[in-house]
Amino acid sequence: VTEAPDAVPQVRGRRPTRGEPVVDRALSLLAAFDAAHPYLTLSALSRRSGIPASSALRLAGRLLEWGALEREPDGRFSIGLRLWEVASLTPRGHGLRQVALPFMGDLEEVTRQHVLLAVREGEQALLVERLSSHGAVAALYRPGGRMPLHSTGVGLVLLAFAEAGVQERVLAQPLIHQPEQVPVSAATLRRTLAGIRRDGLATFHRGAPGPIVSVAAPVHDAQGTVVAALSVVVPAEDAEPRLLGPAVRTAARGISRGLGARRPPGTS
Amino acid sequence: VTEAPDAVPQVRGRRPTRGEPVVDRALSLLAAFDAAHPYLTLSALSRRSGIPASSALRLAGRLLEWGALEREPDGRFSIGLRLWEVASLTPRGHGLRQVALPFMGDLEEVTRQHVLLAVREGEQALLVERLSSHGAVAALYRPGGRMPLHSTGVGLVLLAFAEAGVQERVLAQPLIHQPEQVPVSAATLRRTLAGIRRDGLATFHRGAPGPIVSVAAPVHDAQGTVVAALSVVVPAEDAEPRLLGPAVRTAARGISRGLGARRPPGTS
Numbered sequence: 001v002t003e004a005p006d007a008v009p010q011v012r013g014r015r016p017t018r019g020e021p022v023v024d025r026a027l028s029l030l031a032a033f034d035a036a037h038p039y040l041t042l043s044a045l046s047r048r049s050g051i052p053a054s055s056a057l058r059l060a061g062r063l064l065e066w067g068a069l070e071r072e073p074d075g076r077f078s079i080g081l082r083l084w085e086v087a088s089l090t091p092r093g094h095g096l097r098q099v100a101l102p103f104m105g106d107l108e109e110v111t112r113q114h115v116l117l118a119v120r121e122g123e124q125a126l127l128v129e130r131l132s133s134h135g136a137v138a139a140l141y142r143p144g145g146r147m148p149l150h151s152t153g154v155g156l157v158l159l160a161f162a163e164a165g166v167q168e169r170v171l172a173q174p175l176i177h178q179p180e181q182v183p184v185s186a187a188t189l190r191r192t193l194a195g196i197r198r199d200g201l202a203t204f205h206r207g208a209p210g211p212i213v214s215v216a217a218p219v220h221d222a223q224g225t226v227v228a229a230l231s232v233v234v235p236a237e238d239a240e241p242r243l244l245g246p247a248v249r250t251a252a253r254g255i256s257r258g259l260g261a262r263r264p265p266g267t268s
Numbered sequence: 269v270t271e272a273p274d275a276v277p278q279v280r281g282r283r284p285t286r287g288e289p290v291v292d293r294a295l296s297l298l299a300a301f302d303a304a305h306p307y308l309t310l311s312a313l314s315r316r317s318g319i320p321a322s323s324a325l326r327l328a329g330r331l332l333e334w335g336a337l338e339r340e341p342d343g344r345f346s347i348g349l350r351l352w353e354v355a356s357l358t359p360r361g362h363g364l365r366q367v368a369l370p371f372m373g374d375l376e377e378v379t380r381q382h383v384l385l386a387v388r389e390g391e392q393a394l395l396v397e398r399l400s401s402h403g404a405v406a407a408l409y410r411p412g413g414r415m416p417l418h419s420t421g422v423g424l425v426l427l428a429f430a431e432a433g434v435q436e437r438v439l440a441q442p443l444i445h446q447p448e449q450v451p452v453s454a455a456t457l458r459r460t461l462a463g464i465r466r467d468g469l470a471t472f473h474r475g476a477p478g479p480i481v482s483v484a485a486p487v488h489d490a491q492g493t494v495v496a497a498l499s500v501v502v503p504a505e506d507a508e509p510r511l512l513g514p515a516v517r518t519a520a521r522g523i524s525r526g527l528g529a530r531r532p533p534g535t536s
Contacts, residue, residue, distance in 0.1 A: 023294045031334075033357050062291045066299075070360070079358040081389055087355035088412030089301050090347040091337075098410070102402050121349055134370050142366070144356030238491045241440060 003173050025051050026059050030068065030079070035145055036138055039076040092119055099258035100219070103251040104131050107232055109249060114139055114233040116214075118147060118154035120162060123170050125155040128228070139236050140179070150189060151177045153204040153214030154229035160196035161218055161226035167193065180207050197201045201249060202231075205239045209234035215244040217252035222260030230255065293319050294327050297330055298336065298347070303413055307344040341374055365397050367526035368487070371398050371519040373498055378515060382407055382501040384482075386415060388430060391438055393423040396496070405503050406477045408447065418457060419445045421472040421482030422497035428464035429486055429494035435461065448475050469517060470499075471509045479504035484514040486519035490528030498523065524532035 030049035032040060045060065046053040060077060063069040067082025068076045097117065104115045108131040115132075118125040125147040132139060141147045149155035149162075149170055159170060175184040196202045202216040216231035230242055230252045300316035304417045313328065314321040328345060331337040331533025357455060365385065373381045376399040383400075386393040393415040400407060409415045417423035417430075417438055427438060443452040464470045470484040484499035498520045500512055 022290045022319060024334070026291045026294065027330075027334045029335065030354050033354060035357065038357050038359055038363070059291060062295075065297045066292070070358075079355055081358050081360045081387065081394060083351070083413050084355040084361040085389075085394060086298050086301060087347055087352040089303065089306050090338075090349050090352040091306055092349045093352040095296060095306070105373065105376065105399065105401070108373065117348065121353075125350060126353060131373065132370060133373070142354050144362060160474060187518045212412075240300065 022059070025049075025055065026063060029056060029059055029063065030083075033079055035142060037183075039078050041076050048264055091118070093128050096219075096255075096259070098227070100129065100133075102256045103254045103258075104129065104230070107131075107230075107247060107251045108133060111152065111232045111234055111244070112153055113137060113235070116141075116216075116231045116233060117219075117228060118152075118153055118158065118231075119160040119228045120149070121146070123149060123166060123215055124151055125152060125158050125229070127154075137212055137233070139233070140206075140209070148178055150175050150184060151204070151206070153202050153216035153231040153233070156192065156204055156224070157216045157218050157229035157231075160193040160202065177206075179209070201245050202229075203245075205236065212232040213244075215241050215248050217245075217249045219252050219259070220256040220261040222262075224261065227259070228255070251266070271340050276341050290327070293317070293323065294331060297324060297327055297331065298351070301347055303410060305484045307340065309344050313345055355401065360495070361396055364487075368397065368496070368498070368523045369399075371526075372397065372498070375399075375498075375515060375519045376401060378501045379502055379512070381405060381503070384409075384422055384484075384499045384501060385487075385496055386420075386499075387496045388426040388434075389414070390418060393417055393420060393426050393436060393497070395422075405480055405501070407501070408474075408477070416446055419472070419474070420445050421484035421499040421501070424460065424464055424470040424472055425484045425497035425499075426494070428461040428470065441486065445474075447477070454513070459465050469513050470497075470506070471513075473504065480513075481509055482513060483509050483516050485513075485517045487520050487526040487527070488529040490530075495527070496523070 028049040028051060029045060032045050040048065042053055042057055044055040047054060060069055064071060068082045069077050070080040071077055100117050104117060108115045112133045112135045114130060116127060117129040118127050127141050127145050127147055130143050147155050149159040159167060171186045171189060175189060177184055196204050200217060202213040206212050212233050213236050214231045214233045216229050218226040218231055219228040221227045229231065230248060232248055276291050282513050296317040296319060297313060300313050308316065310321055310325055314324040317324060328337055332339060335348040337345050338348040339345055368385050375474060376383045380401045381396060381404045384395060385397040386395050395409050395411050395415055398407065415423055417427040427435060430468040439454045439457060443457060445452055450461045468485060472482045474480050480501050481504050482499045482501045484497050487496040487498055498516060500516055
């Protein structure tokens with residue numbers, strides 16, 4: 001591709017013109033699905049999207065035709081494989097995964113538990129990939145799902161290296177460790193984040209559903225920006241965070257190098 | 269969810285009403301991206317979707333707002349992580365992957381090459397997942413990408429167990445083995461498919477870019493339908509298909525059981 005990129009015209013804040021609300025309604029239909037509701041009847045789709053059933057059916061028809069939705073023999077809708085095919089082109093999901101997967105495989109072979117790869121999306125982490133061995137401890141999060149920044153290993157890394165505005169917005173909220181419901185003070189979290197920036201490593205302990213330790217490290221891109229976080233999650237009883245740290249940092253460096261990073265900044 | 273599924277009303281073949289073509293245009297914008305073009309300028313987006321630049325910019329604005337598209341600092345568009353988040357809910361992609369990944373990991377550890385999981389989408393195969401070891405042979409296909417049914421191991425399995433109408437449509441086309449450009453007769457392919465149905469296993473040899481062997485087996489769902497195919501792809505020089513077959517079939521059965529299948533039909 002040799003053509004010059006366009007200048008960036010203003011696209012936000014325009015008055016919507018005729019026809020555009022239809023696009024928003026179509027997107028609302030897609031957003032009605034979630035991990036707990038991968039199949040929806042027409043009435044559930046209508047209720048969850050706030051779109052009257054007759055409009056929902058008409059719009060769903062266009063989405064079915066294209067393959068953004070699929071329909072079961074019993075009439076329930078689900079997200080279509082064609083949408084996943086197009087969506088898999090997202091550079092922050094798929095491109096990152098492809099670089100990361102062999103390194104994640106190495107870590108999983110060594111630890112025999114969970115290996116996680118996450119990116120920041122606003123004030124949450126989004127789990128891009130999880131490799132889990134047979135018999136690994138119970139996992140709280142699924143790929144494609146959201147995770148809190150302040151109470152996961154990968155989330156703490158992403159928060160520690162996020163721009164100041166994001167950190168301040170997160171620190172301004174009442175922070176509760178999930179799922180134990182323990183409050184965290186902003187001062188404690190600030191100290192934790194400073195430690196993560198200093199060490200290039202986060203160690204996070206979670207008590208429930210089973211006691212686990214997550215050890216997480218940052219992944220850098222060619223510009224030195226932290227674009228993702230990698231972690232291993234192991235049962236607390238077997239965990240030797242001092243031994244896991246170098247393994248996670250080594251794999252995270254391998255991924256960073258695959259993304260074009262030279263030497264990750266801030267680590268020796 | 270306790271509510272009864274709705275009856276299936278007719279949604280195809282309706283006359284489009286006002287506003288719906290906008291949804292089609294928005295979907296055309298998404299379809300303008302492919303693996304060779306994960307980033308598009310506004311002018312490329314307009315040209316590849318056939319939508320005038322002014323409309324394309326207005327529609328892209330709605331998609332950006334929602335997160336279906338993202339924009340680089342230089343103004344180029346890409347598919348957004350939010351779209352991937354929703355699309356990852358597709359039962360045929362994500363649900364299947366989650367069941368399959370630990371078994372794929374086992375196979376990859378044993379073979380140290382590529383392990384592929386594919387589903388049929390019309391008259392092509394769609395690669396849902398690929399695990400690849402460091403140093404594995406050159407791969408032709410990427411996750412989220414299409415593969416020909418008649419010249420890949422997983423494709424042959426999916427074709428062998430597809431409904432008759434699909435087989436006849438594929439067999440009626442001029443069939444060329446990719447990437448060597450060798451023609452295949454329909455009679456030969458019919459015999460190959462019969463053998464795959466008999467053995468529950470496909471062995472496919474490819475000469476280029478490097479000589480490889482793919483050994484593939486079907487994955488069944490709770491209804492006994494073949495919903496996916498699993499394969500290992502190894503360099504032809506090291507391959508012992510007779511030893512790989514049982515490993516692939518064992519892993520495919522593990523995935524089938526995870527999907528609710530009792531005993532895969534047609535295998536002893």
